[in-house]
Amino acid sequence: MTAKYTGGCLCGAVRFATDAEPVFTGNCHCKDCQRSTGGPFTPAMFFPEAAVTVTGTTNSFRSLADSGKYIERCFCPTCGSQLFGRLEMLPGMLGLKAGTLDDASLYKPAVDIYVASAPHWDFMNPGLPKFDKAPAQ
Numbered sequence: 001m002t003a004k005y006t007g008g009c010l011c012g013a014v015r016f017a018t019d020a021e022p023v024f025t026g027n028c029h030c031k032d033c034q035r036s037t038g039g040p041f042t043p044a045m046f047f048p049e050a051a052v053t054v055t056g057t058t059n060s061f062r063s064l065a066d067s068g069k070y071i072e073r074c075f076c077p078t079c080g081s082q083l084f085g086r087l088e089m090l091p092g093m094l095g096l097k098a099g100t101l102d103d104a105s106l107y108k109p110a111v112d113i114y115v116a117s118a119p120h121w122d123f124m125n126p127g128l129p130k131f132d133k134a135p136a137q
Helices: 031-037
Strands: 005-008 015-018 024-028 042-048 053-055 059-064 070-075 082-087 093-097
Touching (some): 031 042
Antiparallel strands (some): 005 015, 024 042, 042 093, 082 093
């Protein structure tokens, strides 16, 4: 049986798969996401980490977020593709980057967060709820 959500890096050295449904989906427009992606936001899908199978080796970079908690961004050491992240504020969850999905049409964002940091040229879906920072936990 094939997993519902599959994806991987540009060179194919790292792959992931899960049949779980995402617990949270959203576009993060914070400055860290802009700098780490080179784009206006990160489209992310969060799953229970135990439900995601990762094959291949990744490297990671850990930084302090606006929340005061750490974010670990994991990437392929061969091609540099960012694949997923772990947020200290969401223990046990793995945030997959929607652009790395084999079928990116499966991504359905539910919210835009950190919109106060978005560049003026970042066009956002007007139908999604917007938060200047992260929604209250």
